[in-house]
Amino acid sequence: MNGIQDTTATAPMAAQTPPPVSDFDPFSMDFFRNPFPVHEYLRNLGPLIYLSAYDVYAVARYQEVHRVLHDWETFCSSRGVGLSDFAKEKPWRAPSLVLEKDPPEHDRARQVLSKILSPVTMKKLRESFQAAAERKVDELLARRSIDGITDLAEAFPMSVFPDAIGVPSEGREHLLPYAGLAFNAFGPSNELRNEAIAKASPHIAYVTEQCQKHNLSPTGFGAQIHAAVDTGQITAEEAPLLVRSLLTAGIDTTVNGIGAAIYALARFDDQWDALKAEPQLARAAFEEAIRFESPVQTFFRTTTRDVEIGGHVVPEGSKVLMFLGAANRDPRHWSEPDTYDIRRSASGHVGFGSGVHMCVGQLVARLEGELILGALARKVSRIRITGEPVRAFNNTLRGLKSLPLEIE
Structure with missing residues (x-):
């Protein structure tokens, strides 16, 4: 059973x-700077590892x-997909209706x-x-010297997705910090975590207010979510939480995914040349970047019963950290x-999660990634890194804060 067995159904293994x-x-800064050697170390340790620093179990192999x-x-996800166990601690915000x-x-x-x-909506968009x-891309080509993150990976999604949700233009600078x-x-x-929470009040206030029905455009995704209250699919209290989920899942992961793709294409000339020769590979280039860099690095689950992984028992109520x-x-x-x-079939990667809790914003992310990479491939002859990239540090996300580029 893929290396995992339910020990409630069988007698304990003698060995x-x-x-x-x-x-x-x-969650150390050294790990965030370069996680890949540690990933290899963890995979080689075995199918299950116990991390003593946090009293959690971990899995790092694909299977x-x-x-x-x-x-x-x-x-389960209902006890939190982070280190906090909602059965023992109060969540810092109302739990997500889809993620938690x-x-x-x-x-x-x-x-x-x-x-x-x-998919029908994506075609319309x-x-x-x-x-x-x-x-x-035309705007950035006129400048030539750009920042691949702030001017492109952040600027493009922020120019289209909040409009699609129906969020007013004023105050959108709070969206990325909130995510x-x-x-x-x-x-x-x-x-x-502590620094982010200390600065959170204005971002939380803004997002909470924008998720209310009266602040959303009547033609956007947000209004459609609130309309589901009238049909009885969700309650009036749940609607703002679903809008919030879109604002979280549909922006930060997309930004980091596009940033990962641009960073990869700028480093690997052969892959940039391949994309220029076949711009229709833009979706594949984005998908491979999600696999290659994994903008979402980790998530937790909590065991609902004793379970066996690779010959070892994980007790009920244990946190299990997945190294995506x-x-x-x-x-x-x-x-x-x-x-x-970019010619690899990256199908099956877990960069957007997998199963019932797969990222709700994945179709939007893939559409935006494909379109911006395709536009770059058709219009830009060369991408060159002109300065030291600056890593953005986050307990869950992997991405860059700055990527100096020259494009022509």
Whole structure:
């Protein structure tokens, strides 16, 4: 059963031993700077590891990560997808209806968002998003010297997605800090989390207010979510929480995904040349960047019963940390995993999660990534890194704060 067994159904194994123990800190700055050697170390330790620094178990191989993501009954999200256990601690905000709930409660909210963010909707958005991508690239080409993150990876999604939700233009500078706060809060009470929470009040106030029906455009996704109250699919109290989920899931992961793709294409000339020769590979280039860099690095689950992973028992009520980035480069699953290859079939990566809790904003992220990379491939002959990239540090996300580029 993919290396995981329910010990409630079978007698304990006679040869069970404790899993390998590591005192490594998965929320340290050194790890954030370069996680890949540690990922290899963790994968090689075994299918299950015990992290003594936080009293949690961890999985870093693709097979085990994929299995945990898909078995929501054994590895629940309703007790929090961060280090905090909602059964023992009060959440810092009302839990997300899609990320931090399990079926059947999760399903009602998910169905509303899935209908709004359907493939049909993406087709309707394509033309306007395409035009915005073309305008953005033309604007940046006129400047030549740009920052690949602030001027492109952040600027393009922020120019289209809040409009699609129906958020007013004023105050949108709060959206990225709020999303960063939400992902930082999944970690421990370290400097990153504490600093984000200390600065959170104006961002939380803005987002909370913009999620209300009277502040949203009547034609946007937000209004459609509130309309689901009238049909009885969700309650009036749940509607703002679903709008909030869109604002979190649909912006920061997209920004970091586009940033990862631009950074990869700027470093690997052969892949940039391949994309220029075949701009239709833009979707594949974005997908491979999600696998290669994994903008969302980790998520937690909590066990609902004793469960066996790789011959070791994880007790009920234990936190299990999934290293999504490590799974996406596991050589047991991927051929040449440390190579960025836009011709690779990256299908099955866990960069957007997997199973019932897969990222609700994935279709939007893929559409935006494809369109902006396609516009770059058609209009830009060369991308050159002109300065030292600056890493953005977050307890859950991996991305850059700055990427000096010259384009022509």
